[in-house]
Amino acid sequence: MVKTLLGISASPRKLGNCELFIKEIFKQLGEDWELRLARLPQLDIKPCRACYECLFNQMRCPQQDDFLQVMDALAEADAYVVAAPAYLLSANGSLKKFLDRGLQFYAFVDELWGKPAAGVAIAGIEGMEGSTKRDVESFIKLTLGDLRGSAVVYGALPGEALLSSANRETAEELARVILDPAKRVSPVVPVCPLCGGDTFRFLPDGRARCMLCSSSGPWELENGSLRFHVSAGEHQFFLSKDDVNRHAEWLRGMKEKFLLRKQDLKAVVKEYLGVGTFIERKQIVER
Numbered sequence: 001m002v003k004t005l006l007g008i009s010a011s012p013r014k015l016g017n018c019e020l021f022i023k024e025i026f027k028q029l030g031e032d033w034e035l036r037l038a039r040l041p042q043l044d045i046k047p048c049r050a051c052y053e054c055l056f057n058q059m060r061c062p063q064q065d066d067f068l069q070v071m072d073a074l075a076e077a078d079a080y081v082v083a084a085p086a087y088l089l090s091a092n093g094s095l096k097k098f099l100d101r102g103l104q105f106y107a108f109v110d111e112l113w114g115k116p117a118a119g120v121a122i123a124g125i126e127g128m129e130g131s132t133k134r135d136v137e138s139f140i141k142l143t144l145g146d147l148r149g150s151a152v153v154y155g156a157l158p159g160e161a162l163l164s165s166a167n168r169e170t171a172e173e174l175a176r177v178i179l180d181p182a183k184r185v186s187p188v189v190p191v192c193p194l195c196g197g198d199t200f201r202f203l204p205d206g207r208a209r210c211m212l213c214s215s216s217g218p219w220e221l222e223n224g225s226l227r228f229h230v231s232a233g234e235h236q237f238f239l240s241k242d243d244v245n246r247h248a249e250w251l252r253g254m255k256e257k258f259l260l261r262k263q264d265l266k267a268v269v270k271e272y273l274g275v276g277t278f279i280e281r282k283q284i285v286e287r
């Protein structure tokens with residue numbers, strides 16, 4: 001049976017490095033795969049309105065745009081690749097805009113959980129990827145995928161990333177791990193023992209926090225290499241399927257908490273009513 005790879009590109013550039021890299025990974029998968037593509041900046045993905053409607057009743061976002069179409073494609077895919085260009089030291093904002101709608105993911109837990117996925121961060125200048133790799137990894141973890149591999153790839157001009165044979169090998173390697181989790185490459189850098197993330201924030205109390213799964217704990221130098229001893233915190237989003245459902249329940253419980261504290265909250269808000277002036281949207285006058 002033909003399997004579907006969904007390629008999610010966060011680049012506005014047609015046939016740019018993200019698109020080509022996704023297509024290269026697809027080509028390496030073999031003949032029994034077909035490719036679907038989503039170019040996020042081109043789609044109408046509205047910002048989350050924080051209405052929480054997607055957590056209750058029908059569990060569907062009420063906004064009329066292309067978001068649910070991509071969600072359905074993600075749910076139907078057998079595997080997915082997320083590629084984002086570095087824009088000003090993080091992933092292009094279209095990736096985050098999609099992710100911000102992610103309370104909707106809780107309605108798709110069974111379809112999404114454990115789907116094979118790989119992430120690619122593409123940067124034009126060596127060393128200037130900023131948080132882009134963590135951003136694509138975060139996208140995959142929060143869409144509940146099985147992050148089989150990720151890479152930073154350099155290339156500025158459209159197509160430049162594919163001029164390098166090392167980058168083509170990276171695409172081949174990512175295709176291999178999508179096909180077979182046993183081919184997962186062992187990390188060569190210190191990673192979070194819980195989620196495999198390699199981006200950390202060092203805290204003033206001698207601990208470090210993994211910027212992918214938010215777990216924190218002490219770290220130490222062992223034979224010249226850094227070791228993290230993090231443990232899972234109270235609010236885990238994606239380490240296990242139970243974590244996901246537990247977090248969804250906690251979020252739903254916030255509605256009752258809000259109703260209980262409504263009067264106190266209203267009193268606080270009242271103090272700030274009418275303070276400051278907002279910049280208004282420009283009225284565009286048709287001539």
Ligand SMILES: Cc1cc2nc3c(=O)[nH]c(=O)nc-3n(C[C@H](O)[C@H](O)[C@H](O)COP(=O)(O)O)c2cc1C
Binds near residue numbers: 126
């Ligand atoms: C607005 C803008 C900001 C960028 N910021 C960065 C950056 O912070 N770091 C970097 O290495 N490259 C940066 N780049 C270069 C892109 O990441 C690079 O050209 C990449 O290959 C684009 O991928 P694409 O061809 O799929 O669009 C930037 C490009 C644009 C247009």
